[in-house]
Amino acid sequence: DAGVIQSPRHEVTEMGQEVTLRCKPISGHNSLFWYRQTMMRGLELLIYFNNNVPIDDSGMPEDRFSAKMPNASFSTLKIQPSEPRDSAVYFCASSQLPGRNYGYTFGSGTRLTVV
């Protein structure tokens, strides 16, 4: 298995532009999570999906952020318009829940820089 695949690995954009981050979870996993990592706040859960349905989006910072999971093999996180404070590493993770092993498998992340 190729693991959780995220694209792009790096994104540099200007303030006000739309940014779309992409994630392909592990085949067979039914849960998908989007996290944001910064030095100040550590790992923050933004939203998670179970069977393609958003279950908890309480971590989404504001209306500028939106996430979709149109099918079991693809999810997007969109920021529109982007702001410099959105600069962070964004991780996607997937898991099979419920299950004996609650360990999430993380992708390699997208490093977003908004200038």
Place this chain on the structure above:
Amino acid sequence: GQQLNQSPQSMFIQEGEDVSMNCTSSSIFNTWLWYKQDPGEGPVLLIALYKAGELTSNGRLTAQFGITRKDSFLNISASIPSDVGIYFCAGLYGSARQLTFGSGTQLTVLP
């Protein structure tokens, strides 16, 4: 939400030394997990613990699920340079399906 207090925040150790880090919470957790994040990568699961008192090893790593279910520790024996990274604890409490993550321990191994 629930909080995990992870300590220490950072550690500088000599190669060959043993390392210990821990996580505590005011709430009871059902599952404890330990992850390692290498620079430029996502966290990778090291050890998972499911029962109070459980002690599990993975090579030079040993982790324990505290008896009170409110804490867990991770030990690394005979550290080597590739142990460098950020170590996160994570836990599952109650009926939650989302993991709660600690703030991480940044480990630096000096030659």
